[in-house]
Amino acid sequence: MSDDAEFAAMFQGHATRVVRLAALLGADDPEDVAQEAFCRLYAARDRVDDRAVAYLNRIVVNEVRSRHRRNQTARRARLQLVELPTPIEHAGAYAERSAVIDAINTLPSRKREALVLRYWLDLPLAEIADAMGVRLGTVKSLLSRGLDALANELGETR
Structure with missing residues (x-):
């Protein structure tokens, strides 16, 4: 380039x-x-x-x-x-998406980074490790623990 x-x-x-x-x-x-x-x-x-x-x-x-x-x-x-005012809740898919984004924002930054890079950018594990500057095993651990914490925050079972 x-x-x-x-x-x-x-x-x-x-x-x-x-x-x-x-x-x-x-x-x-x-x-x-x-x-x-x-x-x-x-x-x-x-x-x-x-x-x-x-x-x-x-x-x-x-x-x-x-x-x-x-x-x-x-x-x-x-x-x-x-304290910032909370946004008005909307019905339907927007409310679900908003709940997921709010739940993601409660996660620690490294778990949030791993989840966003994996499930939003759809990056392979090796590229996530490279982007975050960690080992592959750390990425796997962050993803697993992040998904568990996200499911717990949303009140779902994994």
């Missing part, structure tokens, strides 16, 4: 997916995460060949982690917590 035309095509093909990935990983500002990821990919485009998509996924995971850490530090520093 050495020329700008290839990069532009990659951006057009993956921008929406990267924003959604960042949102599902829990980013407060998924568009900014996507922009930062593409900026970093652009800077490294000469070093990245056929693994650009995997590299992009890894950048997004790492950027969301970094922002979560920064936000946690800022929250600890605040004296008051502001």
